Amino acid sequence: MTPTDNETGRDTGPDTGPETTIQGEYDVDTIHVAPAIELRGISKAFGPVQANKDISIHVAKGTIHGIIGENGAGKSTLMSILYGFYKADAGEILISGKPVTIPDSQAAIAAGIGMVFQHFKLVENFSVLENVVLGAESGALLAPSLSKARRELTSLAKEYELNIDPDALIQDIGVGMQQRVEILKALYRRADILILDEPTGVLTPSEADQLFRILRRLKEEGKTIILITHKLREIMETTDTVSVMRRGEMTATVKTAETSPEELAELMVGRKVLLRVDKTPAKPGPTVLEVRDLNVTDAQGVQRVKGISFDIHAGEVLGIAGVAGNGQSELLEVLGGYETATGTVTVNGEQIDLTGAKSDARSRRERGIAHVPEDRQREGLIMDFHAWENAAFGYHHDEAYRSGLLMNNKAIWQDTEGKMERFDVRPPDPRLAAKNFSGGNQQKIVLAREIERNPELLLIGQPTRGVDIGAIEFIHQQIIALRDQGKAILLVSVELEEILALSDRIAVMFDGQIMGERMASETDERELGLLMAGVTDEKGAA
Amino acid sequence: MDFLTLIQVLDSTIRLALPLLLACLAGLFSERAGIFDIGLEGKMLFAAFFSAAVAAMTGSVWLGLLAGIAASMVLSGIHGLASITFRGNQLISGVAINFLAAGLTVLIAQDWFQQGGRTPSLMGAGRFNPVTLPGALTKTVEIKEASAPMQLYSELLSGHSILVYLGLLCVPLTWWVLFRTRFGLRLRAVGENPAAVDTAGISVVRLRFAAVAICGLLCGIAGAYLSTALQAGFVKDMSAGRGFIALAALIFAKWRPWHALYACLLFGFLQALALRPDLITNLTGMTVQVQLLDALPYILTVVILAGFVGKAIPPRAGGEPYVKER
Numbered sequence: 001m002t003p004t005d006n007e008t009g010r011d012t013g014p015d016t017g018p019e020t021t022i023q024g025e026y027d028v029d030t031i032h033v034a035p036a037i038e039l040r041g042i043s044k045a046f047g048p049v050q051a052n053k054d055i056s057i058h059v060a061k062g063t064i065h066g067i068i069g070e071n072g073a074g075k076s077t078l079m080s081i082l083y084g085f086y087k088a089d090a091g092e093i094l095i096s097g098k099p100v101t102i103p104d105s106q107a108a109i110a111a112g113i114g115m116v117f118q119h120f121k122l123v124e125n126f127s128v129l130e131n132v133v134l135g136a137e138s139g140a141l142l143a144p145s146l147s148k149a150r151r152e153l154t155s156l157a158k159e160y161e162l163n164i165d166p167d168a169l170i171q172d173i174g175v176g177m178q179q180r181v182e183i184l185k186a187l188y189r190r191a192d193i194l195i196l197d198e199p200t201g202v203l204t205p206s207e208a209d210q211l212f213r214i215l216r217r218l219k220e221e222g223k224t225i226i227l228i229t230h231k232l233r234e235i236m237e238t239t240d241t242v243s244v245m246r247r248g249e250m251t252a253t254v255k256t257a258e259t260s261p262e263e264l265a266e267l268m269v270g271r272k273v274l275l276r277v278d279k280t281p282a283k284p285g286p287t288v289l290e291v292r293d294l295n296v297t298d299a300q301g302v303q304r305v306k307g308i309s310f311d312i313h314a315g316e317v318l319g320i321a322g323v324a325g326n327g328q329s330e331l332l333e334v335l336g337g338y339e340t341a342t343g344t345v346t347v348n349g350e351q352i353d354l355t356g357a358k359s360d361a362r363s364r365r366e367r368g369i370a371h372v373p374e375d376r377q378r379e380g381l382i383m384d385f386h387a388w389e390n391a392a393f394g395y396h397h398d399e400a401y402r403s404g405l406l407m408n409n410k411a412i413w414q415d416t417e418g419k420m421e422r423f424d425v426r427p428p429d430p431r432l433a434a435k436n437f438s439g440g441n442q443q444k445i446v447l448a449r450e451i452e453r454n455p456e457l458l459l460i461g462q463p464t465r466g467v468d469i470g471a472i473e474f475i476h477q478q479i480i481a482l483r484d485q486g487k488a489i490l491l492v493s494v495e496l497e498e499i500l501a502l503s504d505r506i507a508v509m510f511d512g513q514i515m516g517e518r519m520a521s522e523t524d525e526r527e528l529g530l531l532m533a534g535v536t537d538e539k540g541a542a
Numbered sequence: 543m544d545f546l547t548l549i550q551v552l553d554s555t556i557r558l559a560l561p562l563l564l565a566c567l568a569g570l571f572s573e574r575a576g577i578f579d580i581g582l583e584g585k586m587l588f589a590a591f592f593s594a595a596v597a598a599m600t601g602s603v604w605l606g607l608l609a610g611i612a613a614s615m616v617l618s619g620i621h622g623l624a625s626i627t628f629r630g631n632q633l634i635s636g637v638a639i640n641f642l643a644a645g646l647t648v649l650i651a652q653d654w655f656q657q658g659g660r661t662p663s664l665m666g667a668g669r670f671n672p673v674t675l676p677g678a679l680t681k682t683v684e685i686k687e688a689s690a691p692m693q694l695y696s697e698l699l700s701g702h703s704i705l706v707y708l709g710l711l712c713v714p715l716t717w718w719v720l721f722r723t724r725f726g727l728r729l730r731a732v733g734e735n736p737a738a739v740d741t742a743g744i745s746v747v748r749l750r751f752a753a754v755a756i757c758g759l760l761c762g763i764a765g766a767y768l769s770t771a772l773q774a775g776f777v778k779d780m781s782a783g784r785g786f787i788a789l790a791a792l793i794f795a796k797w798r799p800w801h802a803l804y805a806c807l808l809f810g811f812l813q814a815l816a817l818r819p820d821l822i823t824n825l826t827g828m829t830v831q832v833q834l835l836d837a838l839p840y841i842l843t844v845v846i847l848a849g850f851v852g853k854a855i856p857p858r859a860g861g862e863p864y865v866k867e868r
Contacts, residue, residue: 108743
């Protein structure tokens with residue numbers, strides 16, 4: 001197809017089929033040339049699972065195109081097909097109007113596609129420069145390649161405002177910078193189309209804003225960007241058009257300006273979703289958890305938690321916000337009973353052991369502390385074990401689960417069936433291995449196990465990581481319901497939106513310290529974002 | 543201990559360190575690419591037998607060397623097939639190779655030569671003989687009389703087999719390949735994060751096979767050296783744990799070529815000391831049991847493997863088969 005810049009093209013429709021409708025429907029003025037990427041009827045099945053069903057998509061040059069959908073909706077599969085990881089069972093890929101086949105990543109790179117993966121593909125102990133050059137060397141000897149790349153990086157830095165120290169080691173720079181390296185890698189390979197998969201998962205709000213500035217800049221320079229995310233806010237703020245995927249199908253493609261988060265959520269889930277958590281103001285009771293001067297030093301001798309103190313009252317959710325790796329995980333581990341610490345922690349006025357035999361998870365459970373760990377697949381569940389076995393872990397000493405010396409499997413089984421029903425676990429089959437449930441249903445199993453013990457204090461880390469929107473809604477309701485029963489809840493999440501939605505009070509952790517504490521009703525993302533970035537709290541740390 | 547004795551001990555050090563060094567560099571290539579290889583021992587043994595056997599049959603040590611390298615590379619191929627292609631457990635594959643080599647060598651030796659699992663003694667062109675560097679003295683009497691620098695030159699530097707010089711050259715060569723070439727960059731990357739290599743459009747499988755092949759090549763030379771240069775013929779289990787000592791040296795060296803040389807020289811020195819128990823007695827006035835001296839390198843190995851020598855971080859993707867994700 002030849003590029004055409006006449007306006008009438010939109011009315012009469014250009015000569016290629018699917019574009020006609022899209023251009024006609026969406027009236028995008030920028031489309032005068034062949035789309036950067038066009039997919040026609042892409043299908044891909046893994047065994048009986050149809051990951052992608054007849055997907056057609058049309059991404060205009062020089063735009064930011066969002067792809068949104070729940071986990072398992074097929075977004076990643078689709079992008080993997082574009083990047084040559086999988087071969088589509090059927091369908092066509094057109095780049096700038098020309099049909100291409102992408103059998104491997106090399107071909108994708110050659111076609112001008114650059115990919116920034118959710119988990120960065122960087123060599124940790126290599127320098128920025130070496131990572132950029134890897135796979136795109138100009139000859140058998142390194143020195144010329146490296147000096148060429150150094151020159152190129154300088155000019156890219158100027159062109160796109162992507163400054164970076166080329167000699168820094170990846171392991172020494174922050175995730176925001178690492179992501180920048182991934183973008184530079186793609187640009188160095190002359191990518192015109194940049195695909196970013198869940199790029200903000202690991203970033204602070206200000207880092208995310210910076211990323212979006214970079215993306216807009218890239219767009220101005222004529223690059224095409226595909227942004228895959230499940231965060232509605234990002235889609236609304238940055239994209240020009242957005243495609244929604246559900247259960248392997250493309251359910252809609254709309255102009256961002258003409259849609260709303262509510263509409264997108266409905267398109268994603270297939271029914272109306274409550275995006276806001278409905279809750280009444282908290283009625284805090286007496287203090288349940290009292291933490292004073294808590295210090296945690298890890299096995300490498302690094303101090304992870306530095307003398308923090310806080311309280312949680314009955315009937316209250318305290319949210320701990322912060323970028324991952326600032327001591328929140330260690331805090332949960334100490335309170336959950338599998339990390340030692342110094343300091344004082346009391347539950348309902350009674351001190352709990354932070355070291356020694358009585359500092360283990362079982363003792364904690366006996367003291368009424370339930371724990372939904374951050375990494376449910378490694379700490380919350382045994383993935384190869386059945387749901388009914390997982391539903392009893394940690395409480396398998398319980399009288400109700402025992403008959404004499406033996407486990408009373410029948411009782412556990414029945415209890416699991418009840419839990420699965422009450423927590424809407426799908427499929428409700430206790431015999432299914434944990435790994436065969438979706439992320440949201442795995443989390444529901446853990447949640448059911450911990451919440452139904454009626455704990456005094458619930459520790460919950462990343463409650464909705466890798467959980468789809470429908471299940472998020474349910475999990476959030478359960479947490480609030482527990483609060484309303486007068487229980488204390490410690491919520492750790494890297495999702496600021498989640499913290500703001502659920503918490504009554506919010507403490508922000510940075511570098512093992514609490515940078516500040518705010519009432520949820522009196523703060524916003526901007527203020528919390530500053531605290532998360534370590535900007536000192538002028539009101540003084542709590 | 544006089545100067546000449548010291549030089550003699552150092553001379554033995556070099557001779558004994560060499561097979562360790564070659565095996566250590568072999569392991570370095572393999573492990574830097576993310577393939578753990580505890581089959582160094584077996585490959586050396588296999589190569590030792592086949593070089594001695596072929597050298598004995600043909601009378602040419604060079605054909606023997608080639609046969610040794612080929613034999614070692616066959617085992618490397620098996621290891622590669624098991625751990626790269628079929629994504630098996632690298633330790634188990636390595637153990638299997640060690641057993642295979644220990645058994646097969648003796649079995650074939652008995653079948654071919656009927657000398658109780660040995661090969662016939664190698665003579666003349668069937669061995670790698672010492673190379674005398676230009677101007678070096680060869681007669682013991684003359685060396686004794688010579689000046690110190692001449693003693694150093696004639697005794698320590700001259701008079702090794704060609705494989706020793708080749709092996710020592712491998713150290714800078716390995717360093718250069720690893721840190722100055724595109725292949726080296728990719729090799730190191732694939733041992734740290736194969737996904738980074740894969741998404742850059744480079745074949746992880748091909749890179750790892752290349753590394754394993756180099757490992758086989760170097761192990762082959764090491765084995766050939768054992769049976770055709772250090773000794774004159776193959777005997778059962780003649781590698782005597784050198785493959786494992788080389789692994790310890792590799793950890794000690796933290797997977798760096800020059801440090802590998804130093805580590806192997808240290809082990810070689812301990813082995814050389816064990817050959818001269820009289821020296822210890824003379825120096826310290828105490829009689830140290832020979833068995834204790836013999837055990838020293840192995841004791842050091844255990845100490846190193848137990849992690850007493852600083853923190854050694856192996857290549858991050860080491861030991862794990864690469865499975866494409868997403």
